[in-house]
Amino acid sequence: MPYLRLETNVEIEDPEGLAARLSAFAAEALGKSEAFVMVRIEPIAVMRFAGGDAPCAFLELRSLGLSEEAARALSERFTRFLADALNVPADRIYIAFVSPPRAMWGWNGRT
Numbered sequence: 001m002p003y004l005r006l007e008t009n010v011e012i013e014d015p016e017g018l019a020a021r022l023s024a025f026a027a028e029a030l031g032k033s034e035a036f037v038m039v040r041i042e043p044i045a046v047m048r049f050a051g052g053d054a055p056c057a058f059l060e061l062r063s064l065g066l067s068e069e070a071a072r073a074l075s076e077r078f079t080r081f082l083a084d085a086l087n088v089p090a091d092r093i094y095i096a097f098v099s100p101p102r103a104m105w106g107w108n109g110r111t
Helices: 015-030 068-086
Strands: 003-008 038-042 057-062 093-098
Touching (some): 057 068
Parallel strands (some): 003 038, 057 093
Antiparallel strands (some): 003 057
16 A cells, blocks of 8 residues: 556556656655555546546545545645646646545455
8 A cells, every 4th residue: 555546548658667656756755665555557548527638637546544634735746746747737637535444455465
């Protein structure tokens, strides 16, 4: 944990490279070891935002113990990262922050 899922209608030239950068960025931004970060990128998704098909992105970030205050700060940082990495305007990026109960997240056969 954490888990990040990025969907975008932008063609990503190097999805593996972006996944590696996003993983390292998330670990640093969240103050967690990258050994526990999982990233999934879904490029070239069919997406519409604000009635059009211009470049846009959706990031889902799941992490234990996220507070509303942390989400506000992380929203700014991740929006900047995605806007730069994908060349997508900040106002065409949604981010969903999910903080599941600890007992509802399994890893290595345990919760």
